[in-house]
Amino acid sequence: MKNRNSRSAKFENTKQALELILHWQSAFASHTDRMLFAANYPARINLPGDLHTCLDNASFGETVFASFPSGSLIEYYPNQFIQLPYACIQPIGNTGIRVEPRQGRFYPRCIIAGSLGIDHHDRQPMRIIDTNASSFTVDLNHPLANLAIEVGVRLMPLTDNPQTTLNESTEPLNTALATGIGLQKMLDQSPDFYDQDMFTRQDSSNDAIFYRQKRMVHHIDQSASDTITQIYRRELLPQMRVLDLMSSWQSHLPNDITDLHITGLGMNDSELLANPDLDDYVVHDLNQQPSLPFSNDFFDLTLCSLSIEYLVDPLSVLHEVIRVTRPGGKLLVSFSNRSFQSKAITIWHELHLFERLGLVLDLMLRTRGLIDLTTETLQGQPRAANDIYSGKLMSGDPVFVVSATVNR
Incomplete structure (x- = not known):
């Protein structure tokens, strides 16, 4: 036991983070959940199995994994x-x-x-x-009880922001599991999300009036935006046609990939005009007219960033996305913990953040035109030094992404 953390001790009292990664599979999707923790003293952190030994022997920045059979990590009662x-x-x-x-x-x-x-x-x-x-x-069991889970960890450097604060825990796995990870896992039968009030809103007035005002504001912090950009980057290939659904003045796309054709569809002409990523755009109210003004198979990739919660008929819109996205093309839906509260649908307010992933998964499954469903989440990122909440809030905005492949 004395030498167990010898390599971790090499990095003691340095500004670094521990990234915890969980890979698991539910009946309908594959899932990846990540969370960052302070790791100034990694020898004091408890990890399951032999992960600590593996981390001791790993290079700085290298991710090590351990697989845990069903029920061995989280017991089922x-x-x-x-x-x-x-x-x-x-x-x-x-x-x-x-x-x-x-x-x-x-x-x-x-x-x-x-x-x-x-x-x-x-x-x-x-x-x-x-x-x-x-x-x-x-x-009363944890939703991941009795599942096979792969756990990964790595030590990583932090930014130079002196106000950076991260979650501190000597039990990062337990802390992460207590945040709601696993609530995206649905029962074999569909959860009962649906009732007559599900798609109502606090403000049911004409959306065109609400969105007439130009809002050149950041809807998530820079760390969360960068994470969404990194996830989107994986799906981008040269000469792709990309639909930025419910777009605004930002598309969260990498600025170093230029051989793309990006079409935006949104509600505010001034915001869309100010978006440097868009090659063209359409002003269109999906809550008035769910049909998309594009031909079949027109796009290779459709993105919906930070907006799915505003749709009053998301199933019709998703059917349209399937129509205009070529078979084999992808749909990615991202969201965080912020929204225009009065315009978000009622069910969105009722659900835990992680259970919202389950709602999006359920909507996708109901279309019967989307396969290979995945979810990815990231919590606990530090805020950028120039963020207005840096040093005031514990960590940056969480990121939740659901992806699927068009199959028709």
Whole structure:
């Protein structure tokens, strides 16, 4: 044990981060979740299996992986399936509102405070796995329990920003798992996301009026934008035709790839005109007219950045995306934790950040024209030195991306 962390000790008290990576597979998609942690003293960090030894022997910046068979990393407890009467549901906070449990959905445990020894402050998620006329059944297991998981770690340098703050934890795996990772995993049957109010909004007024005002603002911080750009870069090839759906004055595309034809579709003419990435654009309200003004198979790649939550008929729009994107082409949908609250659909507000991935996956599956679904997330990035919240907020904006391949 004395020599276990000898190599990590070489980097003690230096400004660096530990990146934790989880790869796992659900019934409908493959998933990658990443999170950054402070690692000034890596010898004090606990890692599962022999990952610490592997990290000790790795070069700085090298990623090492370990595979954990089903149930060996996160244990599964059959006795955590519990049937309860509806009468045990407690109001949320001081609102007096009691949720109506819906099958497949996640809710904070505090809605059953007073039952099973659960406290009214307990925000850990639980899944509703069954409902009937008089009762419902909850699963208190972690959503990744009993799954095979590949875990990766690497030490990486930090920026020179003196105000950089990262999550500090001696148990990074447990900390990451507590953020909601796994809530994108759907039941074998579709979660019950859908009701008559799902696509309503706080502000149902004409979107053309709302978006008439030019908003040349950053909707995510620079670190999150850079991450989205890196993910998009993987899909870009020379001479591609790319549709930037629900575009604005930024497309989050790399500026060193120029042999592309980028078409933007958005709501504000001035914002689209100011976007340096666009070769052409169309002003078009998808909530008024979901049909896309393009011919079949026109695009190789369709991107929807930070906007999916504003669509009141996302299924119709996704069907149109499938029509205008060639077979074998890709669709990437990205979002973060910010939005125009009054214009986002009701269900978006109700879901945990990671459960929103499940909603997007479910919408894609319902089209029956998209395959090879994947999700990718990144949390805990440091903010850039010039960010207005640098030194004020713990970390940068999280990134969530869902991708799929057109198949028709």
